[in-house]
Amino acid sequence: MARQTTPREPSAPRRRRADAERSVAAILDAALEALASDSDSSMSEIARRAGVVRATIYVHFPTRESLLDAVMERAVGDVAEATRGAEPERGEPREALERVLRATWRELGRFQNLLAINIARLSAAELHRRHLPVLMQFEPLIERGQKAGVFRSDLPVSWQLAVIRAIVHTASNEIQADRISEADAETAMISTIMAAIGGG
Amino acid sequence: MARQTTPREPSAPRRRRADAERSVAAILDAALEALASDSDSSMSEIARRAGVVRATIYVHFPTRESLLDAVMERAVGDVAEATRGAEPERGEPREALERVLRATWRELGRFQNLLAINIARLSAAELHRRHLPVLMQFEPLIERGQKAGVFRSDLPVSWQLAVIRAIVHTASNEIQADRISEADAETAMISTIMAAIGGG
DNA sequence: ACTAACGCAGACAACGATGTCTGACTTCAG
DNA sequence: CTGAAGTCAGACATCGTTGTCTGCGTTAGT
Secondary structure: OOOOOOOOOOOOOOOOOHHHHHHHHHHHHHHHHHHHHOOOOOHHHHHHHHOOOHHHHHHHOOOHHHHHHHHHHHHHHHHHHHHHHOOOOOOOHHHHHHHHHHHHHHHHHHHOOHHHHHHHHOOHHHHHHHHHHHHHHHHHHHHHHHHOOOEOOOOOHHHHHHHHHHHHHHHHHHHHOOOOOHHHHHHHHHHHHHHHHEOO | OOOOOOOOOOOOOOOOOHHHHHHHHHHHHHHHHHHHHOOOOOHHHHHHHHOOOHHHHHHHOOOHHHHHHHHHHHHHHHHHHHHHHOOOOOOOHHHHHHHHHHHHHHHHHHHOOHHHHHHHHOOHHHHHHHHHHHHHHHHHHHHHHHHOOOEOOOOOHHHHHHHHHHHHHHHHHHHHOOOOOHHHHHHHHHHHHHHHHEOO
16 A cells, blocks of 8 residues: 655656556546446546546556556455454464455455456456465465364365355345345454354 | 246236247347457457357346346256255255255356356345345255254354355366366365264 | 756547348248 | 248348557656
8 A cells, every 4th residue: 555656766867757546546546436336338438437537547557457457456455454464374263264354355345246247358267366465364364264174175265265256256246136235244344254164 | 947938927917928038038049158268358259159149148238237247047946946956955954965066067167157246247236136046945954953953053054055055156266277177176166065064 | 047857739540339221131920 | 723821032221349650748766
């Protein structure tokens, strides 16, 4: 989050003006917002929201694809950071999982619809690769819990991670569809994941 | 599956030639196949696969949207039929759920990527509405299990259904991403759903 | 203050997609 | 057999979108 104001690489002749940095940020924010409301917003729409002319986007992002990639990467980065901030390595596994899930979940709320775009845009394998920064945070925690005998060990860790991802997204989805309140969704999500991952 | 050859409604003046029926079937099959390999295949591509000229599609489906709707409806219909065929109302709840899940799962395999298209195309609420024919089959089963005390009752049925849907799709997804074998996926799916829905 | 970086405005070409239409040909149904 | 339904072949207009370019202002760094 702390962007450095002075370039740390004097070898690189590139110097980016504060001006440009602001534009990039505005564009990313606008893209996130626009794509949340319409899965395939045009570059015009994004530019409009960013308060910027369309051509300006192309100065920073050569193609539409590259913009979407950047949006995705920032979103995943933010979530991963939130996850890491909850210290998955600390405390008893079940308690730790719950704590980390809550933190992840809350940050994820900002990026509701983003998933839909990328499901359509990327292959299942590629989508998984992008999610790695988040999932990697959970992996050691799951293994730790398995060794401690509080999480079931009869299923591969990769599967457990997929289940976690699925249920977290389901909670987000059920809220969007207005079938459950935010508070209840969090409870249901935690409780369901615990039942699925923790041996019971 | 058994399409009737003679129209059952003599009041309706519409008479469809066997010819046309074949075309429609070919188009639907082609669309399913095309969309499975590329989430946004064009009408040209679908027509090519169906061995039909593009304009012919528009004879039967006024817009691209309506074609996608028809494809979705047929897919859901087929899955719902498979689910119903497994007789959700018969036998002990846990055993019944497992049986029905396996049947649903197998039919679902035919429509792997179809989900991705509709996630992008439809709202969460609309998507849910389309899935109803399948989910409705599970509802009484879940309730029956809750009353019998073998499924947990501390979470709303709608949530349980969402979880089932999510985990089934996760299994399908993990196979596509080559992180699990088909056989293992089925086992993992059943076992995880049982843990999540059944009190343990 | 000077200069390079940046943004704006607006136009442009190219592309692919959807949806429509016409006329001739083929196939089905009674 | 005959007429109607259906398909084919191909053209057509239209539309929205992406990506590029130019000329002219504006802003930021030193």
